[in-house]
Amino acid sequence: MSKRHDAKYKIDRRMGQNIWGRPKSPVNRREYGPGQHGQRRKGKVSDFGTQLKAKQKLKGYYGSISEKQFRGIYQEASRMKGDTGANLIGLLERRLDAVVYRAKFVPTVWAARQFVNHGHVKVNGRRVTIPSFRVKVGDLIEVKESSKQLGIVLEAVQLAERDVPEYVEVDHHKMTAKLARIPELNDVPYAVIMEPNLVVEFYSR
Structure with a gap:
């Protein structure tokens, strides 16, 4: 079992979104990131940064799965027939x-x-x-x-x-x-928009 390295609410604040839809999430009160410089961490995000955030958000949603395990799930999804992003969601939900x-x-x-x-x-x-x-x-x-x-x-x-x-x-x-x-992406009740297509792009670089 991978260790819980980050508090779930810290993940919310880093992402700037209440990714589980929990009423106690600090993002409900302040949408900037953690730390004394959180409010100033704005600016243009690169394509890589957007893809990385999509991956971290999806990985964090399922309890911060380890990078090794998450990459393994992606690789399995990519070997399956059909859309890799949809396959990834299906495997995570199983x-x-x-x-x-x-x-x-x-x-x-x-x-x-x-x-x-x-x-x-x-x-x-x-x-x-x-x-x-x-x-x-x-x-x-x-x-x-x-x-x-x-x-x-x-x-x-x-x-x-x-x-x-x-x-x-x-x-x-x-x-x-x-x-x-096995659910499709639209079936899964995520509290925020998940973008598995960007996760696929991240690992396909």
Whole structure:
């Protein structure tokens, strides 16, 4: 599991956007970057800078995946048939921690990674502790029986700030979920605009 090097709100401020749509994000109050010179860090951004920011934003959204792992996902997406950017999004949304987050079993992507890592989730009846585990369409994801009453789970189910997307089928009474289909970019409920095409351009240089 990659380490959480950056606080999630620090990522928001660096990007100048509330990338998870969280009501407590400092970007809701001030849109400039962190540090004493944050307000002055404006100016023309190069094509490389725009592509880098798009990559950092998408990578950060999924819990700051390590660069090695993220590049590996991109390379796999580029080998698949069809649009590489769309394939990249599909692979990211098939991560077990992403599905757990989308199903609203936990409140944040960071919590989803920890939740899986600590053994609270089963896939098709077997405990899986790898956040990057690749979920297939139709797989049954469930919260372990002894974990269903954890405060973090009960809190997440009640969250009004986001909804479960259509491509994830959820039963919050049984605490189970299924990936109904692999989503397109427009299906994914990002709080801000993600630009996987720029990520592709970044790695294609």
